[in-house]
Amino acid sequence: MINNNPIGLFDSGIGGTSIWKEIHQLLPFENTIYLADSKNAPYGEKTKEQIIDLSFKNTEFLLQQNCKLIVVACNTATTNAIKELRAHFKVPFIGIEPAIKPAALHSKTQKIGILATKGTLNSSLFAKNVEQFHTIQIIEQIGYGLVELIESGQIESEKMNTLLKEYLTPMIKSDIDYLVLGCSHYPYLVPQIKKILPNHITIIDSGEAVARQTKKILEDLVGFRDAHGSQHVFYTNSNPSVLETILGNTYPVLSKDF
Numbered sequence: 663m664i665n666n667n668p669i670g671l672f673d674s675g676i677g678g679t680s681i682w683k684e685i686h687q688l689l690p691f692e693n694t695i696y697l698a699d700s701k702n703a704p705y706g707e708k709t710k711e712q713i714i715d716l717s718f719k720n721t722e723f724l725l726q727q728n729c730k731l732i733v734v735a736c737n738t739a740t741t742n743a744i745k746e747l748r749a750h751f752k753v754p755f756i757g758i759e760p761a762i763k764p765a766a767l768h769s770k771t772q773k774i775g776i777l778a779t780k781g782t783l784n785s786s787l788f789a790k791n792v793e794q795f796h797t798i799q800i801i802e803q804i805g806y807g808l809v810e811l812i813e814s815g816q817i818e819s820e821k822m823n824t825l826l827k828e829y830l831t832p833m834i835k836s837d838i839d840y841l842v843l844g845c846s847h848y849p850y851l852v853p854q855i856k857k858i859l860p861n862h863i864t865i866i867d868s869g870e871a872v873a874r875q876t877k878k879i880l881e882d883l884v885g886f887r888d889a890h891g892s893q894h895v896f897y898t899n900s901n902p903s904v905l906e907t908i909l910g911n912t913y914p915v916l917s918k919d920f
Contacts, residue, residue, distance in 0.1 A: 663884070663885035663886070664885050664886065664887075664888045665730050665880075665884055665885030665886065665887065666693070666887045666888065666889065667693075667728045667729060667730035668692070668693035668694055668695045668727065668728070668729050668730070668893075668895075669685065669689075669692050669693070669694045669695070669729065669730065669731050669732075669733065669876065669880075670694070670695050670696075670697070670724030670725075670727065670729030670731065670732045670733070671685070671694060671695070671696045671697065671724075671732070671733040671735045672696070672697040672698075672699065672717075672720035672721070672723075672724060672732070672733075672734065672735060672736070672739075673696075673697075673698060673699070673736040673739075673846055673847075674699050674700070674702060674703040674704055674705035674706075674716075674736050674738065674739065674809070675698050675703035675704070675809065675812075675813045675847065675900075676698050676700065676812065676813060676847070676898075676904060676905045676908050677735075677736070677809065677812065677845060677846040677847025677848070677849075677850070678696065678698070678733075678735025678736055678846045679696065679698075679735075679905070679908055680735075680846050680847070680849040680850060680867070680869055681733060681735040681758060681846050681868075681869050682694060682696055682735065683869070684869035684870050684872065684873040685733065685872070685873045685876050686892075686894070687873070688873040688874070688876070688877055689873070689876065689877055689880070689886075690892060691886075691887055691889065691890055691891075691892050692880075692886070692887050692892055693887060693892050693894065694892070694894045694895075695724060695727050695729060695894075695895050695896075695897070696735075696894070696895070696896045696897065697720050697723060697724060697897050697898075697920075698896065698897065698898040698899070698900070698905055699716060699720060699899060699920070700813055700898055700899060700900030700901075700904075700905075701899040701900050703809055703810070703813050704738075704779060704809035704810065704813075705736060705738040705739055705742075705779070705781055706738045706778075706779020706780045706781035706782060706804075706805075706809065706845070707779075707780060707781065708781065710743075710781075710785075713738060713739055713742040713743050713781060714742065714743040714746050716739070717734065717739045717742075717743040717744075717746075717747055718746075718747070718750070719920065720739075720920075721747060721751055721753075723897075723920055725751070725753060729753065730753070730884050731753065731754050731755075731756065731876065731879060731880065731884050732747075732751075732753055732754070732755050732756070733755075733756045733758075733872065733876060734756065734757045734758065735758060735846050735872075736758065736845075736846055737758055737759060737760060737778060737779065737782045737844050737845050737846060737868075738779050738781035738785075738845070739757075740757030740758050740759055740787075741757075741759060741781070741782050741785035741786075741787040741788050742781060742785050742787075744757040744787075745787075754879050754883055754884060756872060756875050756876055756879060758846060758868045758872050759788070759791065759868060760776055760778055760782065760788065760791075760842050760843075760844035761842050761866045761867060761868045761871065762774070762791055762792065762795065762800070762842055763791075763794075763795075764866060765842050765864075765866050766795040766798045766800075766840075768840065768864075769838075769839050769840050770839055771837050771838065771839045772797065772798055772799060773798070773799045773800075773801065773836055773837050773838045773839065774798060774799075774800055774801070774838050774839070774840040774841070774842060775800075775801045775802075775803065775830070775833035775836070775838040775840070775841045775842065776800060776801070776802050776803070776841075776842040776844050777803050777808075777829060777830075777841065777842070777843055777844060777845070777848060778802070778803075778804065778805065778842075778843075778844025778845050779804065779805060779809065779844070779845050780804045780806075782844050783802050783804060783844070799836075801832065801833050801836050801838060803829045803830075803832070803833065805829060805845060805848065806825070807821075807825055808822070808825060808826075808847065808848065808851065809845065809847050811825070812847045812850055812851070813847075813900070813904065814904070815903070815904045815907065817850055817851065817854075818854065822851070822854060823854055823858075826851065826854055826855060826858055827858055830855065830858050830859060831858075834858075834859065834860065834863070838863060839862060839863055839864065840863065840864050840865075841859065841863055841864070841865050841866070842866055842867070843865065843866070843867040846867075846868075846869075848867065849867050849869060850908070852865055894913050895913075895914060895916065896913055896914065896915045896916065897915075897916050897917075897920075898915060898916075898917060898918070899917070899918060899919055899920050902915040902916075902917055
């Protein structure tokens with residue numbers, strides 16, 4: 663099956679580019695359109711109704727660009743809005759959820775940590791996923807302030823390092839052996855996190871799994887692009903410089919008020 667329309671992705675800012683990179687690496691010939699709703703970041707501090715409303719607006723924009731598949735590259739939007747998105751729109755959706763399952767299955771200490779937004783940790787979908795692993799102790803930590811620092815280009819700042827130490831130290835003392843990053847922004851913090859965590863703690867996120875699922879949906883339902891030389895367009899409703907830096911100044915970033 664051939665389908666040359668682009669894959670659409672949206673997130674509450676630049677964080678979902680960590681998911682985009684995994685998808686692009688696995689599917690290099692697919693065109694993509696990425697929507698960064700940085701103006702409304704972080705979604706994790708908003709109500710469920712607000713998150714659903716923003717997710718609908720993002721989806722409608724991507725559908726106007728003829729996207730054949732939409733990746734909700736945001737844990738908070740997935741856990742709070744993907745059910746409503748799938749009920750309202752006909753296009754296939756792929757969500758991103760914290761990778762609790764692989765961490766729980768491989769943990770030797772039976773203790774795992776999860777760093778995520780308030781909106782993700784308080785969602786009913788997250789609670790449902792956690793219920794499956796009642797023999798595992800899950801130490802949850804809301805990453806207050808992390809998304810804001812990433813969005814303002816302060817990834818390597820002293821303030822970021824201070825917050826990460828505050829959030830991770832109790833997990834280390836609790837003897838976790840896996841740290842689940844439950845926000846698509848957080849993979850950009852891995853270098854700093856590795857400096858804080860002992861070597862035996864494995865960091866895990868959902869990017870690779872989302873890329874594999876995207877490929878499967880294209881194969882089973884939507885169709886692959888049949889040409890070489892892909893095109894990638896990035897939109898933001900905030901200062902484009904941070905997104906441009908994250909992308910290595912390789913792709914065009916268009917400012918759009920939405």
